[in-house]
Amino acid sequence: MDRFRLPLATALAATLWACAPPLDWREFQAEGSGIVATFPCKPDRHSRSVALAAQTVRMEMLVCSAGDVTFALSFADLADPGQVSVTLAELQALATSNLGAARPERVESAVPGMTPNPNAARLRLEATQANGTSMQEQAAFFAKGLRVYQATVLGKKVPAEAADTFFAGLRLPS
Structure with missing residues:
Protein backbone atom coordinates (compact mmCIF):
# COMPACT_ATOMS: atom_id res chain seq x y z
CA MET A 1 0.00 0.00 0.00
CA ASP A 2 2.90 2.44 0.77
CA ARG A 3 4.11 2.30 -2.81
CA PHE A 4 0.90 4.07 -3.87
CA ARG A 5 1.12 6.90 -1.33
CA LEU A 6 4.01 8.81 -2.92
CA PRO A 7 2.53 8.81 -6.44
CA LEU A 8 -0.87 9.70 -5.00
CA ALA A 9 0.61 12.54 -2.92
CA THR A 10 2.55 13.81 -5.95
CA ALA A 11 -0.57 13.74 -8.12
CA LEU A 12 -2.59 15.53 -5.43
CA ALA A 13 0.08 18.25 -5.03
CA ALA A 14 0.23 18.76 -8.81
CA THR A 15 -3.55 19.04 -8.95
CA LEU A 16 -3.67 21.57 -6.13
CA TRP A 17 -0.85 23.60 -7.76
CA ALA A 18 -2.72 23.58 -11.07
CA CYS A 19 -5.85 24.85 -9.28
CA ALA A 20 -4.03 27.75 -7.63
CA PRO A 21 -5.40 31.02 -8.93
CA PRO A 22 -3.12 32.63 -11.51
CA LEU A 23 -1.74 36.09 -10.90
CA ASP A 24 -4.26 38.65 -12.10
CA TRP A 25 -1.95 40.91 -14.13
CA ARG A 26 -3.31 44.35 -14.91
CA GLU A 27 -1.82 47.50 -16.34
CA PHE A 28 -1.70 50.40 -13.90
CA GLN A 29 -0.60 54.03 -14.11
CA ALA A 30 -0.70 56.03 -10.91
CA GLU A 31 -1.43 59.71 -11.30
CA GLY A 32 1.78 61.70 -11.46
CA SER A 33 4.02 58.61 -11.64
CA GLY A 34 5.03 59.02 -15.28
CA ILE A 35 5.21 55.22 -15.67
CA VAL A 36 2.94 52.41 -16.76
CA ALA A 37 3.40 49.19 -14.81
CA THR A 38 1.79 45.77 -14.86
CA PHE A 39 0.91 44.49 -11.38
CA PRO A 40 -0.51 41.08 -10.45
CA CYS A 41 -2.80 42.76 -7.87
CA LYS A 42 -4.23 46.20 -7.17
CA PRO A 43 -1.45 48.34 -5.67
CA ASP A 44 -1.86 50.68 -2.73
CA ARG A 45 -0.09 54.03 -2.81
CA HIS A 46 2.14 55.28 0.01
CA SER A 47 4.57 58.17 0.33
CA ARG A 48 7.22 59.38 2.75
CA SER A 49 10.25 61.62 2.89
CA VAL A 50 13.61 59.88 2.53
CA ALA A 51 17.22 61.01 2.42
CA LEU A 52 18.85 60.12 -0.90
CA ALA A 53 22.09 61.49 -2.33
CA ALA A 54 22.45 64.08 0.44
CA GLN A 55 18.96 65.49 -0.10
CA THR A 56 15.51 64.79 1.28
CA VAL A 57 12.98 63.77 -1.37
CA ARG A 58 9.40 62.61 -1.35
CA MET A 59 9.34 58.92 -2.31
CA GLU A 60 6.08 57.54 -3.70
CA MET A 61 5.45 53.79 -3.63
CA LEU A 62 2.90 51.55 -5.29
CA VAL A 63 2.80 48.16 -3.58
CA CYS A 64 0.73 44.99 -3.48
CA SER A 65 1.15 41.38 -2.43
CA ALA A 66 0.07 38.31 -4.35
CA GLY A 67 0.51 35.14 -2.37
CA ASP A 68 3.83 35.30 -0.55
CA VAL A 69 5.39 37.78 -2.98
CA THR A 70 5.37 41.58 -2.74
CA PHE A 71 5.53 43.76 -5.85
CA ALA A 72 6.52 47.42 -5.46
CA LEU A 73 7.35 50.41 -7.62
CA SER A 74 8.92 53.48 -5.99
CA PHE A 75 9.82 56.80 -7.54
CA ALA A 76 11.17 60.17 -6.47
CA ASP A 77 12.03 63.45 -8.17
CA LEU A 78 15.50 64.92 -7.75
CA ALA A 79 16.43 68.59 -8.04
CA ASP A 80 19.96 68.12 -9.42
CA PRO A 81 20.66 66.24 -12.67
CA GLY A 82 24.13 65.39 -11.33
CA GLN A 83 22.55 63.32 -8.54
CA VAL A 84 20.63 60.85 -10.74
CA SER A 85 23.50 58.34 -11.18
CA VAL A 86 24.54 58.70 -7.54
CA THR A 87 20.96 58.09 -6.39
CA LEU A 88 20.57 54.98 -8.57
CA ALA A 89 23.78 53.56 -7.08
CA GLU A 90 22.62 54.47 -3.56
CA LEU A 91 19.24 52.77 -4.08
CA GLN A 92 21.03 49.60 -5.20
CA ALA A 93 23.31 49.67 -2.15
CA LEU A 94 20.32 50.21 0.15
CA ALA A 95 18.38 47.31 -1.38
CA THR A 96 21.40 45.03 -0.96
CA SER A 97 22.06 46.05 2.65
CA ASN A 98 18.38 46.07 3.67
CA LEU A 99 18.05 42.44 2.59
CA GLY A 100 21.46 41.55 4.01
CA ALA A 101 22.61 40.13 0.68
CA ALA A 102 26.32 39.46 0.35
CA ARG A 103 26.79 39.88 -3.40
CA PRO A 104 24.06 40.91 -5.80
CA GLU A 105 23.89 39.44 -9.27
CA ARG A 106 23.74 42.43 -11.60
CA VAL A 107 22.25 42.27 -15.08
CA GLU A 108 21.73 45.09 -17.52
CA SER A 109 18.25 46.50 -17.54
CA ALA A 110 16.40 48.72 -19.96
CA VAL A 111 12.90 50.04 -19.45
CA PRO A 112 11.30 51.45 -22.60
CA GLY A 113 11.45 55.26 -22.44
CA MET A 114 14.09 55.48 -19.70
CA THR A 115 16.98 57.90 -19.83
CA PRO A 116 20.16 55.87 -20.49
CA ASN A 117 22.33 55.72 -17.37
CA PRO A 118 25.33 53.52 -16.52
CA ASN A 119 23.83 52.85 -13.08
CA ALA A 120 20.54 51.53 -14.45
CA ALA A 121 20.47 47.83 -13.62
CA ARG A 122 18.49 44.87 -12.41
CA LEU A 123 19.74 43.06 -9.32
CA ARG A 124 19.01 39.56 -8.10
CA LEU A 125 19.54 39.29 -4.35
CA GLU A 126 19.27 36.45 -1.88
CA ALA A 127 19.95 36.37 1.85
CA THR A 128 19.21 34.39 4.97
CA GLN A 129 17.51 36.49 7.63
CA ALA A 130 18.39 36.40 11.35
CA ASN A 131 15.49 33.99 11.96
CA GLY A 132 16.88 31.56 9.37
CA PHE A 142 16.33 53.31 -13.69
CA ALA A 143 15.51 56.95 -14.36
CA LYS A 144 13.74 59.26 -16.73
CA GLY A 145 15.02 62.80 -16.55
CA LEU A 146 15.19 63.79 -12.88
CA ARG A 147 12.84 61.02 -11.69
CA VAL A 148 14.44 57.85 -10.31
CA TYR A 149 12.58 54.54 -10.08
CA GLN A 150 13.00 51.29 -8.21
CA ALA A 151 10.82 48.29 -9.11
CA THR A 152 11.01 45.40 -6.64
CA VAL A 153 9.77 41.82 -6.31
CA LEU A 154 10.38 40.35 -2.85
CA GLY A 155 9.52 37.06 -1.18
CA LYS A 156 10.78 33.84 0.35
CA LYS A 157 10.91 32.54 -3.22
CA VAL A 158 10.53 34.91 -6.16
CA PRO A 159 9.15 33.00 -9.16
CA ALA A 160 11.26 33.93 -12.20
CA GLU A 161 8.21 34.10 -14.46
CA ALA A 162 6.38 36.53 -12.13
CA ALA A 163 9.46 38.77 -11.80
CA ASP A 164 10.06 38.75 -15.56
CA THR A 165 6.40 39.62 -16.24
CA PHE A 166 6.50 42.47 -13.71
CA PHE A 167 9.70 44.00 -15.12
CA ALA A 168 8.61 43.49 -18.75
CA GLY A 169 5.41 45.41 -17.96
CA LEU A 170 7.28 48.63 -17.07
CA ARG A 171 7.38 51.46 -19.61
CA LEU A 172 7.81 55.20 -19.54
CA PRO A 173 5.54 56.86 -22.12
CA SER A 174 6.79 59.98 -23.90
Missing part, protein backbone atom coordinates in the same frame (compact mmCIF):
# COMPACT_ATOMS: atom_id res chain seq x y z
CA THR A 133 14.33 32.42 6.68
CA SER A 134 15.66 32.71 3.15
CA MET A 135 14.53 35.80 1.21
CA GLN A 136 14.86 36.61 -2.47
CA GLU A 137 14.58 39.96 -4.17
CA GLN A 138 14.80 41.17 -7.72
CA ALA A 139 14.93 44.91 -8.25
CA ALA A 140 15.34 47.21 -11.24
CA PHE A 141 16.75 50.73 -10.93
Whole structure:
Protein backbone atom coordinates (compact mmCIF):
# COMPACT_ATOMS: atom_id res chain seq x y z
CA MET A 1 0.00 0.00 0.00
CA ASP A 2 2.90 2.44 0.77
CA ARG A 3 4.11 2.30 -2.81
CA PHE A 4 0.90 4.07 -3.87
CA ARG A 5 1.12 6.90 -1.33
CA LEU A 6 4.01 8.81 -2.92
CA PRO A 7 2.53 8.81 -6.44
CA LEU A 8 -0.87 9.70 -5.00
CA ALA A 9 0.61 12.54 -2.92
CA THR A 10 2.55 13.81 -5.95
CA ALA A 11 -0.57 13.74 -8.12
CA LEU A 12 -2.59 15.53 -5.43
CA ALA A 13 0.08 18.25 -5.03
CA ALA A 14 0.23 18.76 -8.81
CA THR A 15 -3.55 19.04 -8.95
CA LEU A 16 -3.67 21.57 -6.13
CA TRP A 17 -0.85 23.60 -7.76
CA ALA A 18 -2.72 23.58 -11.07
CA CYS A 19 -5.85 24.85 -9.28
CA ALA A 20 -4.03 27.75 -7.63
CA PRO A 21 -5.40 31.02 -8.93
CA PRO A 22 -3.12 32.63 -11.51
CA LEU A 23 -1.74 36.09 -10.90
CA ASP A 24 -4.26 38.65 -12.10
CA TRP A 25 -1.95 40.91 -14.13
CA ARG A 26 -3.31 44.35 -14.91
CA GLU A 27 -1.82 47.50 -16.34
CA PHE A 28 -1.70 50.40 -13.90
CA GLN A 29 -0.60 54.03 -14.11
CA ALA A 30 -0.70 56.03 -10.91
CA GLU A 31 -1.43 59.71 -11.30
CA GLY A 32 1.78 61.70 -11.46
CA SER A 33 4.02 58.61 -11.64
CA GLY A 34 5.03 59.02 -15.28
CA ILE A 35 5.21 55.22 -15.67
CA VAL A 36 2.94 52.41 -16.76
CA ALA A 37 3.40 49.19 -14.81
CA THR A 38 1.79 45.77 -14.86
CA PHE A 39 0.91 44.49 -11.38
CA PRO A 40 -0.51 41.08 -10.45
CA CYS A 41 -2.80 42.76 -7.87
CA LYS A 42 -4.23 46.20 -7.17
CA PRO A 43 -1.45 48.34 -5.67
CA ASP A 44 -1.86 50.68 -2.73
CA ARG A 45 -0.09 54.03 -2.81
CA HIS A 46 2.14 55.28 0.01
CA SER A 47 4.57 58.17 0.33
CA ARG A 48 7.22 59.38 2.75
CA SER A 49 10.25 61.62 2.89
CA VAL A 50 13.61 59.88 2.53
CA ALA A 51 17.22 61.01 2.42
CA LEU A 52 18.85 60.12 -0.90
CA ALA A 53 22.09 61.49 -2.33
CA ALA A 54 22.45 64.08 0.44
CA GLN A 55 18.96 65.49 -0.10
CA THR A 56 15.51 64.79 1.28
CA VAL A 57 12.98 63.77 -1.37
CA ARG A 58 9.40 62.61 -1.35
CA MET A 59 9.34 58.92 -2.31
CA GLU A 60 6.08 57.54 -3.70
CA MET A 61 5.45 53.79 -3.63
CA LEU A 62 2.90 51.55 -5.29
CA VAL A 63 2.80 48.16 -3.58
CA CYS A 64 0.73 44.99 -3.48
CA SER A 65 1.15 41.38 -2.43
CA ALA A 66 0.07 38.31 -4.35
CA GLY A 67 0.51 35.14 -2.37
CA ASP A 68 3.83 35.30 -0.55
CA VAL A 69 5.39 37.78 -2.98
CA THR A 70 5.37 41.58 -2.74
CA PHE A 71 5.53 43.76 -5.85
CA ALA A 72 6.52 47.42 -5.46
CA LEU A 73 7.35 50.41 -7.62
CA SER A 74 8.92 53.48 -5.99
CA PHE A 75 9.82 56.80 -7.54
CA ALA A 76 11.17 60.17 -6.47
CA ASP A 77 12.03 63.45 -8.17
CA LEU A 78 15.50 64.92 -7.75
CA ALA A 79 16.43 68.59 -8.04
CA ASP A 80 19.96 68.12 -9.42
CA PRO A 81 20.66 66.24 -12.67
CA GLY A 82 24.13 65.39 -11.33
CA GLN A 83 22.55 63.32 -8.54
CA VAL A 84 20.63 60.85 -10.74
CA SER A 85 23.50 58.34 -11.18
CA VAL A 86 24.54 58.70 -7.54
CA THR A 87 20.96 58.09 -6.39
CA LEU A 88 20.57 54.98 -8.57
CA ALA A 89 23.78 53.56 -7.08
CA GLU A 90 22.62 54.47 -3.56
CA LEU A 91 19.24 52.77 -4.08
CA GLN A 92 21.03 49.60 -5.20
CA ALA A 93 23.31 49.67 -2.15
CA LEU A 94 20.32 50.21 0.15
CA ALA A 95 18.38 47.31 -1.38
CA THR A 96 21.40 45.03 -0.96
CA SER A 97 22.06 46.05 2.65
CA ASN A 98 18.38 46.07 3.67
CA LEU A 99 18.05 42.44 2.59
CA GLY A 100 21.46 41.55 4.01
CA ALA A 101 22.61 40.13 0.68
CA ALA A 102 26.32 39.46 0.35
CA ARG A 103 26.79 39.88 -3.40
CA PRO A 104 24.06 40.91 -5.80
CA GLU A 105 23.89 39.44 -9.27
CA ARG A 106 23.74 42.43 -11.60
CA VAL A 107 22.25 42.27 -15.08
CA GLU A 108 21.73 45.09 -17.52
CA SER A 109 18.25 46.50 -17.54
CA ALA A 110 16.40 48.72 -19.96
CA VAL A 111 12.90 50.04 -19.45
CA PRO A 112 11.30 51.45 -22.60
CA GLY A 113 11.45 55.26 -22.44
CA MET A 114 14.09 55.48 -19.70
CA THR A 115 16.98 57.90 -19.83
CA PRO A 116 20.16 55.87 -20.49
CA ASN A 117 22.33 55.72 -17.37
CA PRO A 118 25.33 53.52 -16.52
CA ASN A 119 23.83 52.85 -13.08
CA ALA A 120 20.54 51.53 -14.45
CA ALA A 121 20.47 47.83 -13.62
CA ARG A 122 18.49 44.87 -12.41
CA LEU A 123 19.74 43.06 -9.32
CA ARG A 124 19.01 39.56 -8.10
CA LEU A 125 19.54 39.29 -4.35
CA GLU A 126 19.27 36.45 -1.88
CA ALA A 127 19.95 36.37 1.85
CA THR A 128 19.21 34.39 4.97
CA GLN A 129 17.51 36.49 7.63
CA ALA A 130 18.39 36.40 11.35
CA ASN A 131 15.49 33.99 11.96
CA GLY A 132 16.88 31.56 9.37
CA THR A 133 14.33 32.42 6.68
CA SER A 134 15.66 32.71 3.15
CA MET A 135 14.53 35.80 1.21
CA GLN A 136 14.86 36.61 -2.47
CA GLU A 137 14.58 39.96 -4.17
CA GLN A 138 14.80 41.17 -7.72
CA ALA A 139 14.93 44.91 -8.25
CA ALA A 140 15.34 47.21 -11.24
CA PHE A 141 16.75 50.73 -10.93
CA PHE A 142 16.33 53.31 -13.69
CA ALA A 143 15.51 56.95 -14.36
CA LYS A 144 13.74 59.26 -16.73
CA GLY A 145 15.02 62.80 -16.55
CA LEU A 146 15.19 63.79 -12.88
CA ARG A 147 12.84 61.02 -11.69
CA VAL A 148 14.44 57.85 -10.31
CA TYR A 149 12.58 54.54 -10.08
CA GLN A 150 13.00 51.29 -8.21
CA ALA A 151 10.82 48.29 -9.11
CA THR A 152 11.01 45.40 -6.64
CA VAL A 153 9.77 41.82 -6.31
CA LEU A 154 10.38 40.35 -2.85
CA GLY A 155 9.52 37.06 -1.18
CA LYS A 156 10.78 33.84 0.35
CA LYS A 157 10.91 32.54 -3.22
CA VAL A 158 10.53 34.91 -6.16
CA PRO A 159 9.15 33.00 -9.16
CA ALA A 160 11.26 33.93 -12.20
CA GLU A 161 8.21 34.10 -14.46
CA ALA A 162 6.38 36.53 -12.13
CA ALA A 163 9.46 38.77 -11.80
CA ASP A 164 10.06 38.75 -15.56
CA THR A 165 6.40 39.62 -16.24
CA PHE A 166 6.50 42.47 -13.71
CA PHE A 167 9.70 44.00 -15.12
CA ALA A 168 8.61 43.49 -18.75
CA GLY A 169 5.41 45.41 -17.96
CA LEU A 170 7.28 48.63 -17.07
CA ARG A 171 7.38 51.46 -19.61
CA LEU A 172 7.81 55.20 -19.54
CA PRO A 173 5.54 56.86 -22.12
CA SER A 174 6.79 59.98 -23.90
